[in-house]
Amino acid sequence: MAEVRVIEIHESITAANDLAADMIREQLKEQGTLFLNVMSGPGSGKTTTLSAVINALKGEFRIGEMDVDIESSIDAGKVADATGVETLQIHNGGLCHIDADMVSRALLEYDTEGLDLLILENIGNLVCPAEFDTGAHKRIMLLSVPEGDDKPLKYPLMFSTSDVVLINKIDTMDYFDFSMEKVRERILSLNPKAKIFPISAKTGEGLPEVLDWIRGEIAALKN
Amino acid sequence: MAEVRVIEIHESITAANDLAADMIREQLKEQGTLFLNVMSGPGSGKTTTLSAVINALKGEFRIGEMDVDIESSIDAGKVADATGVETLQIHNGGLCHIDADMVSRALLEYDTEGLDLLILENIGNLVCPAEFDTGAHKRIMLLSVPEGDDKPLKYPLMFSTSDVVLINKIDTMDYFDFSMEKVRERILSLNPKAKIFPISAKTGEGLPEVLDWIRGEIAALKN
Numbered sequence: 001m002a003e004v005r006v007i008e009i010h011e012s013i014t015a016a017n018d019l020a021a022d023m024i025r026e027q028l029k030e031q032g033t034l035f036l037n038v039m040s041g042p043g044s045g046k047t048t049t050l051s052a053v054i055n056a057l058k059g060e061f062r063i064g065e066m067d068v069d070i071e072s073s074i075d076a077g078k079v080a081d082a083t084g085v086e087t088l089q090i091h092n093g094g095l096c097h098i099d100a101d102m103v104s105r106a107l108l109e110y111d112t113e114g115l116d117l118l119i120l121e122n123i124g125n126l127v128c129p130a131e132f133d134t135g136a137h138k139r140i141m142l143l144s145v146p147e148g149d150d151k152p153l154k155y156p157l158m159f160s161t162s163d164v165v166l167i168n169k170i171d172t173m174d175y176f177d178f179s180m181e182k183v184r185e186r187i188l189s190l191n192p193k194a195k196i197f198p199i200s201a202k203t204g205e206g207l208p209e210v211l212d213w214i215r216g217e218i219a220a221l222k223n
Numbered sequence: 224m225a226e227v228r229v230i231e232i233h234e235s236i237t238a239a240n241d242l243a244a245d246m247i248r249e250q251l252k253e254q255g256t257l258f259l260n261v262m263s264g265p266g267s268g269k270t271t272t273l274s275a276v277i278n279a280l281k282g283e284f285r286i287g288e289m290d291v292d293i294e295s296s297i298d299a300g301k302v303a304d305a306t307g308v309e310t311l312q313i314h315n316g317g318l319c320h321i322d323a324d325m326v327s328r329a330l331l332e333y334d335t336e337g338l339d340l341l342i343l344e345n346i347g348n349l350v351c352p353a354e355f356d357t358g359a360h361k362r363i364m365l366l367s368v369p370e371g372d373d374k375p376l377k378y379p380l381m382f383s384t385s386d387v388v389l390i391n392k393i394d395t396m397d398y399f400d401f402s403m404e405k406v407r408e409r410i411l412s413l414n415p416k417a418k419i420f421p422i423s424a425k426t427g428e429g430l431p432e433v434l435d436w437i438r439g440e441i442a443a444l445k446n
Contacts, residue, residue: 096319124264126347128350156294
């Protein structure tokens with residue numbers, strides 16, 4: 001291998017929103033609403049996956065969804081169209097994340113009383129969203145097969161702070177050089193407790209296991 | 224369409240690095256080095272594309288490459304292995320971008336004198352890198368087919384500030400619902416001067432046009 005020189009250029013990142021996040025988490029727990037923060041890079045299939053999940057669960061639970069984007073309302077519109085649930089589009093004006101303070105402001109506009117499940121579709125980004133506690137009870141991330149099996153090595157914080165990793169677009173495994181075994185190893189070495197579900201939001205493969213996990217988390221929160 | 228409510232949550236972003244960027248640009252122009260800033264979301268194929276471009280041009284030009292990642296050195300290693308050129312891996316310690324100040328510090332470690340072409344592989348992210356002038360003469364972005372043709376609507380700043388948009392992984396067009404016509408319209412409505420090249424870094428399709436564009440830019444810089 002040719003020589004690679006490395007220089008470290010670090011700056012500190014302060015995330016002083018832990019208190020706000022804890023307040024959101026506690027309030028939603030008290031009212032029996034499981035709050036999930038769903039993250040991924042652009043184009044991993046968050047919107048399609050969430051539409052499928054909501055459609056599968058909306059007969060059992062009352063569900064709400066909030067969607068973060070820079071300035072478009074495409075995703076909230078897609079989810080609302082596909083599922084009929086009320087969605088809130090949050091425009092963050094060019095930031096690469098949403099923090100707990102922003103979620104608090106969104107919750108003032110969105111009545112979550114009586115919801116069993118509130119889903120936050122974060123902005124498409126594998127860096128910043130991992131750094132900010134949004135007040136969610138659990139963090140779910142998606143990695144899609146076309147993105148490559150090296151992504152845990154390159155975006156370790158996202159993988160190490162997620163409770164669940166969905167490996168999406170497994171229907172395209174034949175067309176990409178992607179090792180499910182390697183990606184599992186890489187995720188688990190960063191985060192031994194991560195639950196990993198290979199899925200295809202398009203074909204529905206693997207989704208039943210994800211639905212069962214969500215059902216279990218809703219039940220656990222309410223007990 | 225179901226009703227979608229929208230709230231605006233903006234914060235200001237200050238990028239006070241324009242002077243540093245201009246100094247880099249001017250210095251590299253004086254020494255005859257074209258500086259390209261290459262951006263995309265994670266897994267769009269920057270590393271593979273750049274390796275192919277460097278291999279195709281290294282007989283004609285002296286080329287250097289710098290690679291930005293959070294903490295891994297995978298990409299610089301891949302490019303160095305694939306091409307034999309000297310690469311510099313910059314670790315930005317968890318930030319979602321690289322700015323001109325960080326590039327200046329990197330250039331102190333990397334001798335660019337005599338290079339015809341210096342390529343910066345930015346961190347995989349469609350939000351933050353668009354906001355920071357790195358001092359590059361031209362900005363190139365990649366969008367890959369699996370990410371979807373709606374991305375210009377969702378990440379408009381990236382598309383509107385790029386001089387060139389490479390649509391990569393066109394060899395997988397049959398497996399994804401991606402309209403080249405729609406993506407072209409969306410890019411050009413944001414950025415009428417954008418040059419759009421459909422390519423497959425894997426098969427080499429479309430790369431000759433990209434190489435010709437780079438040759439033209441190197442010639443223009445030196446005149």
